[in-house]
Amino acid sequence: MDVLALLADGFATSLSPVNLMIVIIGVTAGLFIGAMPGLGSVNGVAIVLPLTFIVPPSSAIILLAAIYYGAMYGGAVSSVLLGIPGASTAVATTFDGRPMAQQGKAGLALIAAAVASFVGGTISVVLFTLFAAPLADLALAFGPAEEFALVLLAFTTFVGLGGDDILKTIVMICLGLVLSTVGLDLISGQPRLIFGDMPGFYSGISFLVLAIGVYGVGEVLHTIETSKSAPAVTPARLTFRELADGLRRMNRLWKTMSIGSFLGFFVGMLPAAGATPASLMAYGIAKTTSREPESFGKGNIEGVAAPETANNAASTGSLLPMLTLGIPGSPTTALLLGGMVMWGLVPGPMLFIEQPDFVWGLISSLYTANFAAVAINLALIPLFVWALRMPFTVLCAMVLVLCIVGGFAPSQKMHDVWLIAGFGIAGYLLRKADYPLAPLVLALVLGPLMEKSFRQTLIAEQGDMMAFVERPLSATFIAIAVLFFLLPLIKVWRARSGKAAISPAE
Amino acid sequence: MLTADRAIALAIIGLSLYFMSHAIALPIGWNGETGGPGGGAFPFWLSLIMALCAAGVLIRSFGTPDDGLPFFDPETIRSVAAVAIALTATIALTPILGAYVSIVLFLLWYLRVFGGHGWTLTLSLTAATPLFLFFFFEVTLKILLPKGWTEPLFLPLYATFF
Structure with missing residues (x-):
């Protein structure tokens, strides 16, 4: 079979000593970043991205993907040991992970989380392997009209499914898109939005600057606010007997873990959904289908397994549209996409044709990353217990220094460092006022593609707007986009008519 | 709010x-x-x-009726503003005093004054960070960080490592 041959070639790349070491380093770094309360995969990737210049582009992406992966495993560690989710994606893991730790079963909870993450990760990587090539083939037929429609669709998922305030979501999408137009107009080549001829804006605003600002500086300010006192770490020991016991118990949770994996994978593909809602949904399903739903929230091992399979599966799922279509499925994959563009690798169907070594190397590295993550995760549990005792003030100081230097390094302009500070403070305030940040980052990354595809289509069709609905694929995407956009309105209307129906009866 | x-x-x-x-x-x-x-x-x-x-x-x-909750409680605004000001000052000082001096000052303030850590931790981290930055960015990646007035002090180091 074709896919297997390609995958085998990929393993030849990813199992090379250099790449194997990169995966191990990335996964270990990701595990620690994920385990730190407040820092998740997106913060890890944003802060580490400027440091990856040290390795060649294809290895850099494997490194970042490994960090992404490790952080997904690591998120569970602080959920269990501190009762604080290590990242928003591990919120659902605290529901049962924390009670288990309080009952002295912290070790078992961590085993459950690691094994569940492994199962979720592996099933979703297999799904990824199966879907990647066909989806990329389909995407080959995409012209600019389809690209525009698809980006539009990505944004409307935030409006329809994001769950945040709709007006505030649209504000953030528009802000990101407007910031992406700063620099030189891509059709006429004239400078625009350079704010009184400031030279620093001629090259545009890098996604990295916004990401380090929002997810580095902004996150630190947020952490300062939320972590006034050092939390208490629950000690966890791990014996081989516990490990055997944990594996035996996990063996009975195949149904929960399979549901979590499939759910996570498909929910993760949607830009607005992703790992957090997927893990909450998986938890909900596990609870409702359980024979003893009342034991959930009191330390049921199934309540740890379900969200952990789902959030790992979702992180793989969100890589699929990024790699095949060039549309990221989450803020973290948006950063990976930005990084790839920076290194001259343009994600999308052509990548599968032009750089098959790289694509399949990356996909196969997800398999190795999974094995590395579960082994390192279990082996390093004592180290996590120690690392989590690190005071926030030390962690935050280090992150801020990395933000300053890491922001300076790619462009070597102080202009970018100032922007990082500005975006960080503004992002912190906006987040506090319930403005969602994920659409902002996605919009900045996708903005150039959206504008280019929109204007290319219109130039090709002599300004005929019908071009977007005359092609069947793009018409379908636009129809779904309109549906997502109208979804909140339909909900409001149904809620109102529902109320109207009830109130006369009262 | x-x-x-x-x-x-x-x-x-x-x-x-x-x-x-x-x-x-x-x-x-x-x-x-x-x-x-x-x-x-x-x-x-x-x-x-x-x-x-x-x-x-x-x-x-x-x-909508006001929920009565303040956007900032006094303690939050004090610590967040302090860090934001310190960060701004560090960036402002970087082109003048150089990255190494301003980052050392920032770490001294953050760890000792803001974080209230002991001198052992403060000094070891404050010493280790610029060393790491120098060897990672300048020696390995060949990315020169701003030096400002401290530029002459680095000339012998450049001669050694490049």
Whole structure:
């Protein structure tokens, strides 16, 4: 079979000593970043991205993907040991992970989380392997009209499914898109939005600057606010007997873990959904289908397994549209996409044709990353217990220094460092006022593609707007986009008519 | 909370108008010759949508009762503002005193004064960080960090490592 041959070639790349070491380093770094309360995969990737210049582009992406992966495993560690989710994606893991730790079963909870993450990760990587090539083939037929429609669709998922305030979501999408137009107009080549001829804006605003600002500086300010006192770490020991016991118990949770994996994978593909809602949904399903739903929230091992399979599966799922279509499925994959563009690798169907070594190397590295993550995760549990005792003030100081230097390094302009500070403070305030940040980052990354595809289509069709609905694929995407956009309105209307129906009866 | 919500909405409207005032430097309407919108159209009309949505947030805030919660409690604003000011000062000082001096000053302040850590931890981290930065960025990646007035001090180091 074709896919297997390609995958085998990929393993030849990813199992090379250099790449194997990169995966191990990335996964270990990701595990620690994920385990730190407040820092998740997106913060890890944003802060580490400027440091990856040290390795060649294809290895850099494997490194970042490994960090992404490790952080997904690591998120569970602080959920269990501190009762604080290590990242928003591990919120659902605290529901049962924390009670288990309080009952002295912290070790078992961590085993459950690691094994569940492994199962979720592996099933979703297999799904990824199966879907990647066909989806990329389909995407080959995409012209600019389809690209525009698809980006539009990505944004409307935030409006329809994001769950945040709709007006505030649209504000953030528009802000990101407007910031992406700063620099030189891509059709006429004239400078625009350079704010009184400031030279620093001629090259545009890098996604990295916004990401380090929002997810580095902004996150630190947020952490300062939320972590006034050092939390208490629950000690966890791990014996081989516990490990055997944990594996035996996990063996009975195949149904929960399979549901979590499939759910996570498909929910993760949607830009607005992703790992957090997927893990909450998986938890909900596990609870409702359980024979003893009342034991959930009191330390049921199934309540740890379900969200952990789902959030790992979702992180793989969100890589699929990024790699095949060039549309990221989450803020973290948006950063990976930005990084790839920076290194001259343009994600999308052509990548599968032009750089098959790289694509399949990356996909196969997800398999190795999974094995590395579960082994390192279990082996390093004592180290996590120690690392989590690190005071926030030390962690935050280090992150801020990395933000300053890491922001300076790619462009070597102080202009970018100032922007990082500005975006960080503004992002912190906006987040506090319930403005969602994920659409902002996605919009900045996708903005150039959206504008280019929109204007290319219109130039090709002599300004005929019908071009977007005359092609069947793009018409379908636009129809779904309109549906997502109208979804909140339909909900409001149904809620109102529902109320109207009830109130006369009262 | 409502006051902050309104202030932020107003700030976004102001920002949108500012963007729009710059976007009109390029044509914002339909470009007859090439087909399609002009170079200023994307930023202009998106800024307008942004302004309208922020106005929507503002108008809505007058119809909702205040939850009475403050946007900032005094302790939060003090610590967050302190860090924000320290960060700004560090960035401002970087081109003048160089990255190494300003980052050392920042770490001394953050760890010792803000974090209240002991001298052992403070000094070991403050010493290790610039060393790591130097060897990682300058020696390995060949990315020179700003030195400012401290530039002459680095000349012997350059001679050794490059």
